[in-house]
Amino acid sequence: MIIGVPKEIKNNENRVALTPAGTQELVKRGHTVYVQQTAGVGSGFADEEYAKAGAKMIKDAAEVYSLAEMIIKVKEPIEQEYKLIKKDQLVFTYFHFASYEPLAKAMVESGAVCLAYETVERVDGSLPLLIPMSEVAGRMSIQEGAKYLEKPLKGRGILLGGVPGVKPAKVLVLGGGVVGTNAAKIAAGMGADVTIMDVNLTRLRYLDDVMPKNVHTMVSNEYSIRELVKDHDLIIGGVLIPGAKAPKLITRDMLKTMRPGTVLVDVAVDQGGCIETCTPTTHENPTFIIDDVVHYCVANMPGAVPYTSTLALTNATLPYAVRLANQGWKKACVENTDLRNGLNVIQGEVVYKAVADAFNLHYTDVKKFL
Template sequence: MLIGVPKEIKPQEFRVGLTPTGIRELRHHGHEVLVESRAGEGVGLTDEAYRNAGAEIVDTPDEIFRRAEMIVKVKEPQAVERRMLRDGQVLFTYLHLAPDPDQTRDLLASGAICIAYETVTGARGGLPLLAPMSQVAGRMSIQAGAHCLEKRQGGMGLLLGGVPGVAPAKVVIIGGGMVGQHAAVMAAGAGADVAILEKNAETMQAIDNRFGARVKTLYSSRGSIEDEVTQADLVVGAVLVPGAAAPKLITRDLVSQMKPGSVIVDVAIDQGGCAETSHPTTHADPTFEVDGVVHYCVANMPGGVARTSTFALTNATLPFVVALADKGARRAMEEDPHLRNGLNVYRGSITCQAVAEALHYDYVEPLQALAA
């Protein structure tokens, strides 16, 4: 198979879909790889390194999309990239379609086979291609939130861990999954007063076993969210419904009741955000204020630590890339139900139920679509 790796064009996105190590592995399996010139420069990977690994370096994304049978990216294709997709071409990347009707419409029109990292499942449960970026984003959320709490950034002027004689900041994390637990690692490590709101009893038990008294767990309800958010100095939105739009758990009215200078880091912004006041921002202009509350809503947070994120992501995605290349997309997904769960769009049909429900499309079961 001929695989293409374009340079990411989303603002402030420096990650890359494959590393030279991945190129070597694909070449070992008999595949050819096109890499756009300078695609890896943002993470210190030179064209020479890719060339030495066996890739063909090309100058333009047009050539990548025109020639490649499968496109491997990091972020969702931008409008100019979507126009270059063609019927039957495989696209393997993050998509986050539920809050993005324009992208969904374009992918349907392209006739491409679109597999989303974020809905591929694991044999032992979980979302293995989302997990590494959730780990990074969770840890970054506290780093970003601590920065936003500084007075110069619009915050109330709090040091996250306090100092002897001065209380630490109160950090409230909504959602106890991968993002929430990694946020808790950083917040508790900094000495903050940390609480996680979660609904799943087993998850709360696991958090308690992991952190003990350093992190409090509370059952997530409308009342507990209101109580905790209004007392918080930093709120981290870490909720996830795989493939679906994030639930709006922080209402606009609740934001108006928060402390002036408090901070919301909405990690769920890729799926639309869990605060009604959130909208996507970029690393170049990451924050805005609503009712005196600083909002940090960068939609590609792990791109801020692009080198760490690239290697963590590609370690997870490479086995799936190899399977798709070795077997072809159809056979690979027919044989692997976990990879098949990543299929969001197949030649004009929506094959992810959560996306279909969020955007009011007819849903086609993936095996049915593949058989057709």
Template sequence: MRLGVPKEIKTNENRVALVPAGAEALTASGHQVFIESGAGIGSGFDDDAYRAVGAEIVPDAATAWGSAELLLKVKEPIEKEWGFLRRDLTLFTYFHFAADEKLTNAHLASGATCIAYETVELPNRDLPLLIPMSEVAGRMAVQEGAKYLEKLYGGRGVLLGGVPGVAPAKVVILGGGIVGVNAAKMAAGLGAKVVVLDLSLERLRYLSDVMPANVQLVHSNRHNILEQISTCDLVIGGVLIPGAKAPKLVRREDLARMRPGAVIVDVAVDQGGCVETIHPTTHENPTYTVDGIIHYGVANMPGAVPRTSTLALTNATLPYTLLLANKGWKKALRENGALLKGLNMTEGKLTYQGVSDAFGMEFTDPATFVA
């Protein structure tokens, strides 16, 4: 099979979808790998590293896309790349369609087969291709939140861990999943007072066994959310409904209850965000202020640490990439139920329920395309 890897062109996105070790595994299996020149530079992999393992370096994005049967990316194709979409192309990347109707319609119109990292799902409900980036984003959320609490950036001027004689900052984390757990570990390790809210009592019981003493577990409901954010310094949104829009847990009017200069970091922004006032931002301009509350909405947070993020992501994606390349997408999805759940659309039909629900569009069972 012919696989293409273009350079990511979303603002400040320095990750790459395939590292040289992955290219080596694919070429050893008899596949052709086309890497756009410079695609790996941001993550510390130069063109020679790919050439050394048998990949072909191509001069531009048009060649990388045009040479491929299976195209590997990190982030969804942005508008200037939509012209490369075609019916006989399979794309394997993060899409987050439910948060962007224009993006969804463009890919539907192309007829391309779109397999989304974020909806590949194991029988135990784990999302193996989302987990590594959720781990990175959860940890980064605390770093970024701590920075923007500094007065220089308009924050409350609070040190996350405090000092002897001065209370630490209070961090409220919405969601006790992968993002929430990693954020809690970081915030607790820095000495903050941490509150994690989650709907699942089973999850809260588990977290009570593994979290340090400065992490408090609270059941998530409207009353408790309002109570906790009214006394916090930093809110981290880590709520996820796989493939669907995130629920709005913090409303515009709720900001008036928060302390001026408090910070919100909404990691769920790529799925629409769990804070009503959040919208996507970039690493160049990461924050804005609403009603005195600083909002951080960078949708590709792991792109700021591309070496770590690329290695973590490709460790998880490569086995699935090999399946797709070795068997073709239909056979691979027929034989692998987790990968089948990654199919979001093909032949102009929506095949993921969460995306269909987000826009009121017709849903087609993905199994009908791989039978």
């Protein structure tokens, strides 16, 4: 198979979809890999490393797209890339279709086969290609939240872990999944007073067993959230419904009950956000303020730590990329249910129900194509 790796062009996105090591694995199996020049530089991988691993280096992104049967990316295509994607081309990347209708419609019109990292799902319900970035984003949410609690950045001016004689900050984590667990772990390690909320009692029992004593668990409901946001300093939104829009757990009216300088970090912003007032921001302009509450809503948080993120992501994606390259998307998806669940759009038709429902698009059962 001919595989193309274009350079990511989203604002401050420094990750790359394939490392030199991954390139070598594909090349030794007889595949051709085209990598756009400087695609890996932001993650610490020089063009020479790719060339040594057997990649063919190409200067222009358009040429990478025109040559490739499969495009491997990190982030969803942005507007200037829509026209580069060809009919029947396999695009393997994060799409987050449910959060952005123009992208969904553009990919339907392209006639491409869109296989989304975020909906590749195992039989046990786990999301193997979302987990590594959720781990990074969950840990980063506390790192960024602690920074924006500083007064020069319009926060409350509170140190997350406090000091002897002064209470630590109070951190509220919405969602006990991968993001929430990693956020709570880091916040607790920094000495904060942490509350983690979820609707799943089994999950809360597990978290109660494994978390340190400064992490408290609570069942999530609107009444409890309304009460807790009044006196918590940092609030992390980390809820996920695979492939669908995130539910709005914090509403606009709740902001007026929060203390000035409270910081909100919405890690779910890729899927539409679980905080009503959050809209996607960039690493260049990461925050905005509504009702004296600081909102941090960067849509590609792991892009700020590209070396760690690229290695974590490609460790997970490479086995699937190899399978797709070896077998072709159709046979690979017939034989592997994880990959079959990742199919969102095929040759002009939406085959993932949550995406179709999000925008009232026609839904076609994936079995039609397999």
